[in-house]
Amino acid sequence: MIVVMKHTATKENIDDAIARVESLGLKPNVIEGSERTVIAAVGDERIAGIESLESCPGVDEVMPIVAPYKLASSELKPEPSVITAGSLTVGGGHVGVIAGPCSVESEDQIVATAFAVKKSGASALRGGAFKPRTSPYSFQGMKEEGLKLLATARDQTDLAVVTEVVSPDDVELVSKYADVLQIGARNMQNYRLLEAAGKSPCAVLLKRGPSATIDEWLLAAEYILDAGNPNVMLCERGIRTFESHTRFTLPLASAPYVQERTHLPIVMDPSHGTGHASLVPAMSRASIAAGADGLIIEVHPNPDKALSDGYQSLNFDQFAETMAGCQKIAAAMDRTLGAL
Numbered sequence: 001m002i003v004v005m006k007h008t009a010t011k012e013n014i015d016d017a018i019a020r021v022e023s024l025g026l027k028p029n030v031i032e033g034s035e036r037t038v039i040a041a042v043g044d045e046r047i048a049g050i051e052s053l054e055s056c057p058g059v060d061e062v063m064p065i066v067a068p069y070k071l072a073s074s075e076l077k078p079e080p081s082v083i084t085a086g087s088l089t090v091g092g093g094h095v096g097v098i099a100g101p102c103s104v105e106s107e108d109q110i111v112a113t114a115f116a117v118k119k120s121g122a123s124a125l126r127g128g129a130f131k132p133r134t135s136p137y138s139f140q141g142m143k144e145e146g147l148k149l150l151a152t153a154r155d156q157t158d159l160a161v162v163t164e165v166v167s168p169d170d171v172e173l174v175s176k177y178a179d180v181l182q183i184g185a186r187n188m189q190n191y192r193l194l195e196a197a198g199k200s201p202c203a204v205l206l207k208r209g210p211s212a213t214i215d216e217w218l219l220a221a222e223y224i225l226d227a228g229n230p231n232v233m234l235c236e237r238g239i240r241t242f243e244s245h246t247r248f249t250l251p252l253a254s255a256p257y258v259q260e261r262t263h264l265p266i267v268m269d270p271s272h273g274t275g276h277a278s279l280v281p282a283m284s285r286a287s288i289a290a291g292a293d294g295l296i297i298e299v300h301p302n303p304d305k306a307l308s309d310g311y312q313s314l315n316f317d318q319f320a321e322t323m324a325g326c327q328k329i330a331a332a333m334d335r336t337l338g339a340l
């Protein structure tokens with residue numbers, strides 16, 4: 001249920017309404033909007049006595065949340081959320097750009113990439129230290145040593161670090177080094193991992209599973225929000241279709257669709273979404289034109305030598321050119337892009 005407080009409601013009225021929500025066995029979640037406060041009362045709405053909320057002093061109206069996801073729903077919070085983590089801002093008319101290699105491979109590689117993407121206007125550095133690979137024989141990442149190298153790159157460039165966590169047991173460790181935890185496509189429905197990320201102080205970038213529906217994806221986000229972490233960004237990274245010319249199919253309509261249904265910002269991933277470096281610039285521009293709040297792009301000093309995803313990674317010059325194209329589209333859309 002959404003308990004909408006009157007704009008004249010006092011702090012005491014709000015505290016009373018929260019206590020009433022709790023006494024009904026529902027979990028209160030307070031959202032302070034610019035106009036007025038709403039309380040999300042999450043739980044089984046079929047319980048008796050719910051009407052009593054309407055008679056609480058200071059309460060304007062009580063409405064059901066129709067969407068299956070509650071805290072993520074724009075019914076609850078119509079204003080889009082803006083997520084900030086260090087140098088990265090995503091949403092609110094600003095397109096955040098996260099760039100860097102698929103995997104951290106060495107200090108030289110990650111530090112050189114951090115400086116290069118920063119020079120082209122990126123807002124944050126990506127790089128996987130724990131890699132979920134399709135084959136157990138592929139490079140699995142540098143693990144904690146990779147996290148340390150990401151922290152070194154952040155120290156030198158001030159770029160926020162976005163890096164993947166693949167297991168609930170690693171959330172604490174990765175949170176020590178990261179600004180944003182990435183939950184990968186393969187783990188979108190790893191509910192214990194989502195709950196653990198919900199308890200982390202870091203923001204979370206939740207990738208869509210390649211076979212997940214949008215409702216399943218938003219319910220996965222709901223796990224993180226319900227565990228107490230409000231700083232969730234969605235990431236559309238392409239879905240599996242019959243098409244084999246691209247690695248996945250990047251559904252651009254996800255951006256405006258998700259923005260109608262949730263307040264969470266959406267970041268598009270044209271690298272995994274196409275699987276071909278040559279397609280990344282056009283799909284980056286198209287994503288911004290479709291209203292995406294951010295981009296995540298794989299960039300490598302020497303894509304031919306990359307230990308993972310080299311075929312879809314841009315080199316430094318290609319990234320600089322891509323950013324220049326994206327700046328033009330962002331300006332045409334009255335939005336800002338990249339480093340603030």
Ligand code: PEP
Pocket residue numbers: 102128132183184185186207237272
């Ligand atoms: C990645 O970002 O390198 C990655 C593994 O992505 P995904 O989970 O979308 O496949």
Ligand code: MN
Pocket residue numbers: 102103272298308309
């Ligand atoms: Mn990758």
